[in-house]
Amino acid sequence: MSNRQTKTDVILIGAGIMSATLGSLLKELVPDWEITVFEKLANAGEESSNEWNNAGTGHAALCELNYTVEKPDGSIDISKAINVNEQFQVSRQFWSYLVDSNLIRNPQDFIMPLPHMSLVQGEQNVSFLKRRYEAMSNNPLFQGMEFSDNPEKLMEWIPLIMQERTSNEPIAATKIDSGTDVNFGALTRMMFDHLKSKNVEIKYKHSVNNMKRTRDGSWELKVQNLDSGTVERHTAKFVFIGGGGGSLHLLQKSGIPEGKHIGGFPVSGLFMVCNNPDIVAQHHAKVYGKAPVGAPPMSVPHLDTRFIDNKKSLLFGPFAGFSPKFLKTGSVFDLITSVKPNNLVTMLASGAKNVPLTKYLIQQVMLSKEKRMEELREFVPNAKSEDWDLLVAGQRVQVIKDTPAGKGTLQFGTEVISAADGSIAALLGASPGASTAVSVMLEVMNRCFPQYMKEWEPKIKEMIPSYGVSLLKKPELIREIHASTARTLGLGEKELQLAR
Numbered sequence: 001m002s003n004r005q006t007k008t009d010v011i012l013i014g015a016g017i018m019s020a021t022l023g024s025l026l027k028e029l030v031p032d033w034e035i036t037v038f039e040k041l042a043n044a045g046e047e048s049s050n051e052w053n054n055a056g057t058g059h060a061a062l063c064e065l066n067y068t069v070e071k072p073d074g075s076i077d078i079s080k081a082i083n084v085n086e087q088f089q090v091s092r093q094f095w096s097y098l099v100d101s102n103l104i105r106n107p108q109d110f111i112m113p114l115p116h117m118s119l120v121q122g123e124q125n126v127s128f129l130k131r132r133y134e135a136m137s138n139n140p141l142f143q144g145m146e147f148s149d150n151p152e153k154l155m156e157w158i159p160l161i162m163q164e165r166t167s168n169e170p171i172a173a174t175k176i177d178s179g180t181d182v183n184f185g186a187l188t189r190m191m192f193d194h195l196k197s198k199n200v201e202i203k204y205k206h207s208v209n210n211m212k213r214t215r216d217g218s219w220e221l222k223v224q225n226l227d228s229g230t231v232e233r234h235t236a237k238f239v240f241i242g243g244g245g246g247s248l249h250l251l252q253k254s255g256i257p258e259g260k261h262i263g264g265f266p267v268s269g270l271f272m273v274c275n276n277p278d279i280v281a282q283h284h285a286k287v288y289g290k291a292p293v294g295a296p297p298m299s300v301p302h303l304d305t306r307f308i309d310n311k312k313s314l315l316f317g318p319f320a321g322f323s324p325k326f327l328k329t330g331s332v333f334d335l336i337t338s339v340k341p342n343n344l345v346t347m348l349a350s351g352a353k354n355v356p357l358t359k360y361l362i363q364q365v366m367l368s369k370e371k372r373m374e375e376l377r378e379f380v381p382n383a384k385s386e387d388w389d390l391l392v393a394g395q396r397v398q399v400i401k402d403t404p405a406g407k408g409t410l411q412f413g414t415e416v417i418s419a420a421d422g423s424i425a426a427l428l429g430a431s432p433g434a435s436t437a438v439s440v441m442l443e444v445m446n447r448c449f450p451q452y453m454k455e456w457e458p459k460i461k462e463m464i465p466s467y468g469v470s471l472l473k474k475p476e477l478i479r480e481i482h483a484s485t486a487r488t489l490g491l492g493e494k495e496l497q498l499a500r
Helices: 017-029 079-100 123-137 151-157 184-197 244-254 344-353 355-365 369-377 433-448 450-463 475-489 493-499
Strands: 005-013 035-039 111-113 116-121 146-148 171-176 180-182 201-204 206-213 219-225 231-241 262-274 286-288 302-308 311-321 388-403 406-410 414-418 424-429
Touching: 005 017, 017 035, 017 079, 017 184, 017 231, 017 433, 017 450, 035 184, 035 206, 035 231, 079 184, 079 433, 079 450, 079 475, 116 123, 123 146, 123 171, 146 151, 151 171, 180 302, 184 201, 206 244, 231 244, 244 262, 244 388, 244 424, 262 344, 262 369, 311 355, 311 369, 311 388, 344 355, 344 388, 344 406, 369 388, 388 424, 414 433, 424 433, 433 450
Parallel strands: 005 035, 005 231, 035 201, 116 286, 231 424
Antiparallel strands: 111 180, 116 171, 146 171, 206 219, 219 231, 262 311, 262 388, 286 302, 302 311, 388 406, 414 424
């Protein structure tokens, strides 16, 4: 064991998109603060942020039907869709600032324009989609959305999906050209390259094993060098835990009261990947359907064009699975060791409430490749088994906590947990995750650095012009942001036309 001890201003645990974003924001606001990053793996963006471990959708609620809920009177509540879209606009503005400032380059390496579509079948679902379209298309955030239930028009939009479709069931889709495919792995690596050039110390193959408060209110972390086996102690005034599924265990080790009575439920994902370039070339969109009854929101089926390593790919999924690991590179003991005396009742209550979910996950795990192909054929009727391979994607840990709705409520969003004094914060949860990273990290800063926010505000507004403003009340600002970010990020003429 080493007796080496170092002090720094900020420690970021995990080299994913969240730590990359928080580090980049802080380096612009307070360049003289010292920042150290610890990552268990050998490179940045290798777990949840990796391009093969998530859907790569720029989540802006353009196509995701689970963000728009049908109310008892038949009207469509789009408030969550508005919130998610506004958060994505914040991310686009910050990414544009990084490109304009030459802090990262070649935006086409991490973001590409791609139509986002919703597709439904059956009279009831078509009616729902039409009402959703009517509620959203008049909103300036969703300008340019189209609806069609005409098979000829749908053949133009999605030929691969419409070819050889024999069902007489009504079918309809919405399409909006301002959608994006985002390679969060590439973006994460770019941002860490930038941070390294700003003298941020990034320690790969270093695992944070424990942490405790010191007398002066700082945090002392026990960190193991996985190559040498030596253990070092690092102290910081502020710690951010951005370790994906691994964040829950570290939050528990912190001992802060806010981390008690919180559990996690891991869900793994699998995708089918097309290995036939001729088929890949026939599809150009992200097409989201409706989740089956009893399926969790993250299991909404979608057929996605992806751009990875400058190559066009086609993925279908996700198929849910279960593993007790909290990370793809984690341990089979992750789930059981996360159960503590303070969250045992919460976890048991959640288990009792979520029997249908457990049953659904077991069914998904047991699916053969041919059964998965049958689900794919709901989207691509003539899909052939030899043209598709199975890919294991990332692990997502859904937050379980006590809420006004009851004990052991399973949450499907992103949660920030922070100490009352703002000295430590952790990010838990899943979708919309990476797409809203900038908004989430601004929330972390508001909670943990309230004494600096007024001083930082002018610079934040330079980076994010809409900061502190409701875009919904400023249609002209929406058009301005759409146009400027589309131009900087190279998102195409269609979006620039929509912004005019």
